[in-house]
Amino acid sequence: MSNVPPYWNDPNRGGFDVSIERVEQVGTSYHIQIKEDIIRPSGGGQAGDRGSLTIEDSCIPIIDTISESNGIVLVSSEEPSPGHEGQLEIDMEWRQSMMKNHTAEHLLASIIKKKKDVAVGQLWIDGDHGSVELLGENIELDTIFEAEAEVLDIIERNMPVESNFVDSREVDSTIRTREGLTEKHEKLRVVTIGEIDSCACSGIHVLHTKDIGFFKILDVKKNERSTHIEFVTGTKAGQYVSDIYNMALRRRYSYPFEMEQLGAVLDKAKQAIDIKQELIEKIINLLTESSSVEQINGVGFRHEYLPGFDSNTLSILANQMTSTKPLVLLLFAPGIKSHLILRVYNMPQEASYYISDAVKQVGGKGGGKTDLFSGGFTEVVDPVEVYERLIQSIQKLIRQ
């Protein structure tokens, strides 16, 4: 290709002399058309370059670059000084972040494509972050995390990232292209990363994979037909991981846990929230219902469903309850491991008479003597069902 823009082969060059051809006010911004194709306009899923333009002694910010039918246009929030010659300084922090994000996107998409039958959909790359949508087959989180590890490995291996210009007719299945691209252009620029990936692309890229520095997936959103992955690279990715780690580390001293157990700690927190909600419902229920004591043939039957309780707190509660009349008391603490206590007061039979068979039938274990029986169940799927079956069985035995 005769005139290759410098941002493809020499993306780290930031300063250029430019000729201003036309200035136009559009809304509150100014569009400054330049003659030279030396700054990357937005397009192909990538944001435009930013920077500053100096004309004579006055410098204005360039907030975006766009491509119009008659050339490259710099967008500024300020009116430029009159003049035909200027010096353009590209914002290299923004540019280099885009380069890192774009090359990382090629790596991620190519690695996942080798594992799954997917196509690249919407793509967005700017100096803050990158995102890519993969269409087709469902991609499990583990596959995405494996791909992240492979991207990090390729960064470490410092592979060259090269631009080549090929005849569109020579493009075969070893080169990733968007549909219709080979028909639209006679020649295509192909970005090749070592042996890993070749992809037709007009974006800007780092020259070696190690320039990406670091790569971290921040979010994965899925629906039936697409997976949307958001990521960051470089120092920004390192900073992000460090902030999250330190957020957990800070809490480690007030609530002792090992960092490797963070997942289990979060699971426990989720469980605690669910239990709290159940407890609140229980308290509301207790406060609004007049009496939870059922009368059967002159015997009181009181049963309480107590989320958040364990075998120990159940015993404490059972020991504090007294009755001068005949009463059967069932206390039930639900959970994957459920616990129960049955206590009888002034009853003709011992506690185990009213409960031991039912506990066995529901798959639990337990024992006790005289007025107290305690038992439990493991791997309970539906504690409410277990509780209701126990109540029905006790009601039957009291009635006899």
Ligand SMILES: [Zn+2]
């Ligand atoms: Zn690309």
